[in-house]
Amino acid sequence: MTEMTETLPDVPVEASPASRAVLIWRAIFVLVPLIFIVFLALRLGTAKSEHRAEGLAPALEFTTFEGETINLDNLRGQGVVVNFWASWCDPCREEAALLEKTWRREQGKGIIFLGLDYLDQEPAAKAYLAEYDITYPNGPDLRSQVARRYGIQGVPETFFIDPEGKIVDIVVGPITSQAQMDGYLDKIRPK
């Protein structure tokens, strides 16, 4: 077999314009996805740092169901409890009464409670608030902007922010015991 191949005259190898184009296209096909992947990785990297809230609490501004605008920056000097909830969320109901009870106890003592209604409908949300007689400021998290900024994993989720505006604790799931709640509050009380 080798003899036979040897007898065949060598084919002159010339880089035709077509093959050059194929090479260019191959390079493009490799480079473009590569650049895209690097770009995505960089973007995911930066997004992650602002996603899962750590350190200083991300900006928070929302309008309550009563039309009052709440801005976290204006609450510096107070401990802030930010609770994400929804009327369709059953575990949220497990902590609703405790949150309201604690809010009533802590009102005027340097701790403020805020409720953000996540992916919900206003009539259902208002019915939920009425059902548990919730009086602390609550409002819809429109377009889930705050939820995204805080990187919540679901509802309920509660953030404990100290008077300097730093997130001290994040609780995923319902807080069902007063002792547990008080433990978190003690860390964010103004001194």
Add this chain to the structure above:
Amino acid sequence: MLQDDKEPSVKIHFIPLIRVLLFLILLVATTSAALAQTPTPDTSAISADRVNEVARGLWCPLCSGVRLDACELKACVQMKEMIAIKLAEGASEEAIRAYFLEQYGPQVFGEPPREGFNWLAWILPVVGLLGGGLFVWFVIRRMIRSEPIPAVASAKSAAPPDDYSQKLEQELSRYD
């Protein structure tokens, strides 16, 4: 005495006035309470089909890849109820879509918004398709051009048929 005589008549005039005032207060109180409650419109005239027709254009914000009309989550049921309310109020489909966009963001439409970084999601498939098509076209064109294989053809014409046959026979006999 004169004053004493006048007092009862004043009281008599006041009684109907107080009644009117009380009636007005009650009327204002009841109407304002009714207005404050803003009762939800009657949705019984809105058929489930009509609701689903609108819901088909929206996606469950909690699930991935589930259309609202096919979703049975409590959150989705609430959304469908809201569609019925909006339809009963006379809202157009576009207005309902705009409402849900404001509430849930663009993910409720199940497609990336045509802005900023998200444009990549729209552009890349087209670029990929065009690029891929061009690549395939170039490759096919190259294959068609090189089909005559001039080198083999010249080899065939250069070697006399007899020699070639002999060598072929020799090669084949080695495998017998």
